[in-house]
Amino acid sequence: MSRENEGFEGGGAEEPEQLALIRESVRRAKVPRAKPRTWRGAALAKELPVARVLVDKGVLHLDRYFDYAVPEELDAEAQPGVRVRVRFGAGSRNVREGRREGGGLIDGFIVERCAETDYNGPLAALAQVVSPEPVLDSGLLELARAVADRYAGSLADVLQLAVPPRHARAEAKAAPEPPAPPAAPEPGSWGRYGHGVEFLRSLASGGAPRAVWTALPGPEWAEEIARAVQATLASGRGALVVVPTGRPAARVDAALNRLLGPGQHALLTADAGQERRYQEWLAVRRGTVRAVVGTRAAMFAPVRNLGLVVVWDDGDSNHSDDRAPFPHVREVLELRATRDKCGFLLGSWSCTVEAAQLVESGWAAPLVADREQVRGAAPLVRTVGDLDLARDEAARAARLPTLAWQVAREGLKHGPVLVQVPRRGYVPRLACERCREPARCRHCAGPLEAQGSGAALRCGWCGVEEASWHCESCGGFRLRAQVVGARRTAEELGRAFPAVPVRTSGREQVLDTVPGAPALVVSTPGAEPVAEGGYAAALLLDGWAMLGRPDLRAGEDALRRWVGAASLVRPQGAGGTVVVVAEPTLRPVQALVRWDPVGHAVRELAERAELGFPPVSRMASVSGPPEALAEFLGGAELPGDAVVLGPVPVRGGAPGPTGSAAARRGAGVPPGPEPWERVLIRVPPGSGAALAASLKTAQAARMARGAKGAREAGGEPVRVRVDPLDIG
Known part of the structure; x- marks a missing residue:
């Protein structure tokens, strides 16, 4: 099956020819194996006196192992998987390769102990065993190598993402006894999906089902993931859940605590702090905890006897690491599911093109609800298009079309109203009022932004203030807003609804939850807080700003963000209404109206196949x-x-x-x-x-x-x- 094998060849038993050339190009000519010698005559370990070390140098021409001698006094601690420090990096070629005493100290991992070396010369000795804790086992090493090969990166760079920094106090704490496996869960809300009950039963019985799950709108998704984890633990295996940010991680964490009680899972997020995160990671590696919930770096968590991997909202850009070699959570977890022969669950309110390809190729099965269930859970979606805006006096005078204003006013009688704005800030995009030429910085050509009413313009790239802007095309001095940000929108809504509190959630301050009382909640995409009891209505403004991006994923991303916001709104039967300000004939808008993200993804995939674009290529x-x-x-x-x-x-x-x-x-x-x-x-x-x-x-x-x-x-x-x- 092309999807299963394509892109993961680096993890197989046979090495691609080009990859072999990499290693051969940096490997010395073969010489007869010899006993290790140290130039100072230090006493060596009596058995397996050579340590093969991966040094922490993320450069591709040094992407291999280096041999070091094991002094007798370090023999007991210098075991495979432990952190060490070695001399590396200065002087002649041999010294640069770590073969002599010289160069600076650098961190590394012992990957194996050997009786002989193929280097015909004196070996430098290990300088120090940083900790006797074995943090790099063979499974994690093989996974990291496969990821490095897939993304054209170095093994050391991948391990920097996979193994958290050491914290001595966390290592010193005694490991508790692993808890007993829980009982298999009741299906709960999984019964709303076709084959949802069978999916849970397969996990509980030790099976390895693979599914692409289109979750129904509402807050139940976290508990549904927790039930899948519980079913896997009931079979005596481990589970791994990766979500895009700390807020959804906290929701899955709370759901697991409700179902399983404390001590059954680890939470791996950056918010926990270095010591707590390393302590939780050690509990997973030692096998005292068999379930993990975390953000991006948790995709490498060394879960014992892995039975299920879960990724939630794979279209979120936070799932792609911003450090070399830039691995993506979805691809890494696909690799783990293939290598470990475990279950796989890709879940989201929406559906990416990559998820649709997994189903089309047969690698995974669809896990969806029928249309009756969808209509009962989704809100009513209404549109405001270009023709409506042109005829709307209120829309020409203000940013809120009449329909949106009416829906907001009615929704505020029953609860909070969500207002999604594509851009943060005050006025992040400006243009010349006369010729519509974008206003750019004279220093770096970045976009000029207004930081507040009456504030000086500032470049969004280099931060330089611009006190005397004029248009280089027509010489004009007056500006107009191309895009209005969340803070400006909140200011305008505050004037339109003076008796209603206005809250903002965005980059500067992201709210997790808001009360169920009437209020306007202005948020940028992805920062929408959860309202108690759900939002009474939602306004999705400036849809053109997301749909008009010059990017292959513009439509898919816009639909994903709209569906994510609309999923926080009450069902249509409870009065929930969503207004999207975008041209209603566009495909993503129609998919939102019909609540059919899967159909949108399938059509996008077919077009990508015709054009030869990813993920088909x-x-x-x-x-x-x-x-x-x-x-x-x-x-x-x-x-x-x-x-x-x-x-x-x-x-x-x-x-x-x-x-x-x-x-x-x-x-x-x-x-x-x-x-x-x-x-x-x-x-x-x-x-x-x-x-x-x-x-x-x-x-x-x-x-x-x-x-x-x-x-x-x-x-x-x-x-x-x-x-x-x-x-x-």
């Missing part, structure tokens, strides 16, 4: 200064079926920078005024591993040659990202 983004990029592409031995698209500018120069700061970071574009270019490399199904291996080979060779600027601050001058989120 595999794609990589390569960006850098023009000369460096051309040199890199000239030296890369790409697969014969690869198609190179570009280069195109990604910042600076005409037509000017495009995309959000997050999108530029996701594309690997560093800050600064220097021009960069980007190419997209596309290959058909089956060639993804070959593409990743060829890019990894080219990058390793470039770094090994010490290309000009290869060690500039911020990393190598050519940046590679496999399966980029943003290809607009």
Whole structure:
């Protein structure tokens, strides 16, 4: 099955040819194995005196293991999986490879102990065993290697994501006894879905079902995940749940505490602090806890006897790590499900194109409710299109169309009303009033923003204030708002509904919950708080701002954000109403009206297949200064079926920078005024591993040659990202 095998070849038993070339290009010529020798004559361990060490150097041409001698005094503690410090990095070639006493101390992991080495010379000795706690077992090492190969990255970089920083006090705490497995759960609200009860029974009986689950709107999703975890624990196996942020993690954590009681699962989020997080991670590795709920980094959690992996809301960008090699939670958990032969559950209120492909390929089965259940759980959705706005006197004078104003007024009689605004801030996008040319910074060409009423303009990229702006195209001095932010919207709504409290939730302050009393809650997408008893209504403003993004995922992302907000609204039978301000004939708007995110994803997948775009194909983004990029592409031995698209500018120069700061970071574009270019490399199904291996080979060779600027601050001058989120 192409989807199951494609992209995960790096984890198989046979090594792709290009990947073998990487390792061969950095491996010394084979010499006869010899007993290790140390140049100072130190006493060595009597058995297995060689430690094979993975050093913490995330550079591709050093992406291999290095041999060190094990002193006798470190023999007992220097076991596979422990953290060590070794000398590495200065002087001659041998010293750079860690073969002699010299260079600075660097962290690493022992991956195995050996009786002999293939290096014909004196080995440097291990300098220190940082901790006797074995934190890197063979399973985690194999998983990290497979992820590194898939994303054209280094093993050391993946392990930095997979193994949390050490905290000595957490290691010193005694491990409790593992709790007894719970009883199998009752189906509960899983009965609302076709085959939902059978899914739970399969998990409880030791099965490994794979499902793409389209959750019904409402708060029940967290308890439904908790019941799936309980069913897996009842079979004597472990479970792993990964959610995009700390707020949904807290909801699943609370649901598990209600169902299982304390001590049955670990919560792995950055909010817990270093000591608590490492303590929880150790409990999982030691086997005293067999269930994990966490955010992105938890995808590598070393759960014993893994029986189920769950990812919630896979379309959220927080599931893609922003550090090299940029692994995505969905892909890593697919890999774990394949390698560990465990259950897989991808759940969301919406549906991504990748999720639809899993179902179409047969790798996973759909887990959905029938239309009657959907109509009973979803709110009523109404639209305000361009023609309606043109005829609406209120919409021309203010930002709130008449229909939205009426729905908000009626909803406030019964509870809180949610107002979703695509942009944070006050007025984050401005343009010349006369010619509509976007207002840009004179220093970096970034977008100018208004921070508040009467405040000076400020660049959204470099932060420089602009006190005397004028349009370079027509010479005009007056500005108009292209996009109005959440703070400005809250200010306008406060004037429109003076007797109603207005709350905001966004980047500066994200609310978790709001009371069920009447109030206006203005939020940016993804920051919507949960209202007690659900929202009486929701207004989804400025739909064009999300649909008009020049990105392949614009429609999918807009629908996902709308569905996420609308799922917090009461059902239609309880008076729940949603108004979306967007052209009603557009496909994402129609999918929201019909509450059919799966149908939208299936149609998007069919169009992607015709055009050869991901996820039907595999794609990589390569960006850098023009000369460096051309040199890199000239030296890369790409697969014969690869198609190179570009280069195109990604910042600076005409037509000017495009995309959000997050999108530029996701594309690997560093800050600064220097021009960069980007190419997209596309290959058909089956060639993804070959593409990743060829890019990894080219990058390793470039770094090994010490290309000009290869060690500039911020990393190598050519940046590679496999399966980029943003290809607009």
